Amino acid sequence: MQIVWRNEPDMAEYEAARWRRVFNQRRPERFPRAVVRATCQADVIAAVQLAIKLQVKVAVRSGGHSFEVWSVQDDSILIDLGDYKGxxxxxxxxxxxxxxxxxxxxxxxxxxxxxxxxxxxxxxxxxxxxxxxxxxxxxxxxxxxxxxxxxxxxxxxxxxxxxxxxxxxxxxxxxxxxxxxxxxxxxxxxxxxxxxxxSRRIWSSGYIFPAALYRTAFTWALSLELDADTEITAKAYYQESQLCFSVFLTTFEGTPGGAAKLLTRLHASRPRGTLVEWCCQPETLDSLYESQARSNPQGHRYATDNGLMGNEVDVVSILAEPFLSLPHPKSLAFWTSMQPWSRRRLPDMALSLQADHYFAIYTVWEDEADDDRCRAWLKQAMRPVEGACIGAYLGDSEFANRMSHYWDPKSTVHLRQVRQAWDPEGRIAGGFPNGTDRSVCRDEMGAHHHQHPLLVGVPVDGNKQNDYSE
Ligand SMILES: Cc1cc2nc3c(=O)[nH]c(=O)nc-3n(C[C@H](O)[C@H](O)[C@H](O)COP(=O)(O)OP(=O)(O)OC[C@H]3O[C@@H](n4cnc5c(N)ncnc54)[C@H](O)[C@@H]3O)c2cc1C
Incomplete structure (x- = not known):
């Protein structure tokens, strides 16, 4: 087990370990006491024992893609699992x-x-x-x-x-x-x-519209009747300095010929005016990953927010402002349909919020001098969206940008009990800067959030399809 301490003379080694594989270049001013490179479960156990001995917290990094860089916490032992592969x-x-x-x-x-x-x-x-x-x-x-x-x-x-x-x-x-x-x-x-x-064969169709056709394109996307093999996403982003609004369909073919039949039918109904379009193009997972990596470039500064939007809301009108006012040519915003899963009862697990619409903003920029402008834009852009949301998905959330509801009320209470039972001392730092459920979260800007998300148990409005009773 390799350990790099904060107070070692070689700061470069500590800095490399602190940021190893961290995706977001906008990084918090937080300093773990040491970074442990674990290669097996025994190393993880030893690192926890070390943290107990030193009376500090434990934080963990798997893929390093948390936007808020939750793995880097003050006064903690950071367990980097990057070399623990199997x-x-x-x-x-x-x-x-x-x-x-x-x-x-x-x-x-x-x-x-x-x-x-x-x-x-x-x-x-x-x-x-x-x-x-x-x-x-x-x-x-x-x-x-x-x-x-x-x-x-x-x-x-x-x-x-x-x-x-x-x-x-x-x-x-x-x-x-x-x-x-x-x-x-x-x-x-x-x-x-x-x-x-x-595994399945994969096909895609894509329709890239100029931003001026946003309303027509999004209304069309919402009207499409898809099958159980097909994912739909609509995305605003800049292409060659022009703001575009695109609709993408990705089909993981379940029955031979099914993808071509569906995608050809949907193609026939597309509105006029695309800048670029393709229908039923063969894809591989590699080609899909490459395209994702292009739209979420490495080496950039990110600030994100998102919302699970109530089933009945007018998403076209509410999302017009954030979609069409992106602050930087590298930024993007996307919507994806969560239907029909959003209408089904979930298994009994902590994840408990479901809605028909998912919307997320990835504010992306390059220059630190742009931090305040881009983050202020994100706050402003989410304001009209917040009221239409039943909560947010943790994956694209940053508590420092905005707090939301991440579980339904019953699950929130249960999660607090499970945490209390298994980690009464708040040893595992997780995403909460000050650790325990009783603490107050402090964000990077120095503001206090007096409601820890685990203590927020308000009723979830607008999610009428879900029945939370036993
Ligand atoms: C470019 C990009 C694209 C994304 N696309 C998607 C997507 O398509 N779908 C989606 O759902 N999300 C997506 N996300 C969000 C992503 O899933 C979350 O940020 C997730 O937390 C990243 O996991 P990680 O292990 O890489 O991150 P890390 O930063 O390593 O981990 C994040 C936190 O999770 C907890 N954690 C991680 N591993 C462990 C462990 N072994 N034990 C206990 N706790 C642990 C810790 O609190 C840790 O700090 C995307 C993020 C980025 C940056």
């Missing part, structure tokens, strides 16, 4: 076991050899750790469900440094929390036991 595939059972630093792309490259597929994150380098703990909005989520619904069990190390296995039978409260608690999970996952799917 995937075991069981083709006959359609299952696999993977360590949390395994990325979306890595897992699917290994599974493809066996004709298998896992609906991991759209970005190639997102780690399974953060992705699955938050719920996981993976490929075709609206039809196949959340990534965490594919989690059958987990190996974890508790806040006391004890290894244990949890699933629906053993330590089921931890299994419940591991599927949606995100950075509030009171343990450290060392292995996920997952269910996979058979």
């Amino acid at each position: 995937v075991e595939i069981r083709p006959a059972e359609g299952t696999l076991t993977a360590t949390p630093s395994t990325t979306s792309k890595e897992i699917n490259e290994l599974l493809a050899v066996h004709g298998m597929f896992f609906p991991s994150g759209h970005c190639p380098d997102v780690g399974l750790g953060g992705f699955l703990l938050q719920g996981g909005m993976g490929w075709n989520c609206a039809n196949w469900g959340w990534g965490s619904e594919f989690v059958e069990g987990l190996d974890i190390v508790t806040a006391q440094g004890t290894p244990l296995y949890c699933d629906s039978q053993q330590h089921s409260d931890l299994y419940w929390a591991a599927r949606g608690a995100g950075p509030s999970f009171p343990g450290l996952v060392t292995r996920f036991h997952l269910r996979a799917m058979p």
Whole structure:
């Protein structure tokens, strides 16, 4: 187990360890006491024991893609799982076991050899750790469900440094929390036991409109009748300095010929005026990952926010302002339909908010001097959206930008109980700068949030399709 201490003479080594694989270049002024590079579960246990001995917190990094850089916490032992890699595939059972630093792309490259597929994150380098703990909005989520619904069990190390296995039978409260608690999970996952799917052929259609056709294009996208194999996304972004509004359809073909039939029918109904369009183009996961990596470039500064928008809201009108006023040519905003999954009852897990519409803004820029302007724009752009939301998805959230509701009221209370039972001392730093449920969160700007998200238990309005009673 390699440890790099903050007070060692070689600051460069500490800085490299502090930021290793961290995606967002806009980085917090927080300083872990030490960074441990773990290569096995025993290292994770030893790191937790060290934190207990030093009476500091533990933070963890799997893929380093948290926008708020939750893995970097003051006065903590940061456990970097980047060198702890291992995937075991069981083709006959359609299952696999993977360590949390395994990325979306890595897992699917290994599974493809066996004709298998896992609906991991759209970005190639997102780690399974953060992705699955938050719920996981993976490929075709609206039809196949959340990534965490594919989690059958987990190996974890508790806040006391004890290894244990949890699933629906053993330590089921931890299994419940591991599927949606995100950075509030009171343990450290060392292995996920997952269910996979058979791999499929992939096809896409794309319609890039000038921003002036936003209303026509978005209204068309909302009217489309899709099948269970197809994911729809609408996105505003700059293409060659022109603001565009695009509609993308990605079909993971379930029946031979089904994709061509569907995509050709939808193509016939498209509004006129596209700048670029294609219909039923063959894709591979590699080509999809490449296109995601292009639109979410590395080496940039990011600020994000998002909302799960009530089923009945007029998304076209409400989202016009944020979609059409992006502050920088690298920034983007997207909508995706969560139907029909949003209308189904979820399994009993921490992830508990569902809505028909998901909207997220990735404010992207290059220059630190632009930080205040871009962050102020994000706050302003989300203002009209907030009132139409039932809550937010942890994956694209930054508490420093805005607090929202991340679970339904019943799950919020239950999660607090699970945290209290498994990590009463608040050893695991997670995403909360000051740790325990009783604390007040302080954001980077120095403002205080007197309502910790785990203490917010307000009724969730507008999510009429979900029944939270037992
Ligand atoms: C470019 C980009 C694209 C994205 N696309 C998607 C997408 O398509 N779908 C989606 O759902 N999300 C997406 N996200 C959001 C992403 O899933 C979350 O930011 C997630 O937290 C990243 O996981 P990570 O392991 O890479 O991050 P990390 O920064 O390593 O982890 C984030 C936090 O999760 C917790 N955590 C991580 N691993 C463990 C562990 N082993 N045990 C306990 N706690 C742990 C910790 O609190 C940690 O600080 C995207 C993010 C980026 C930057």
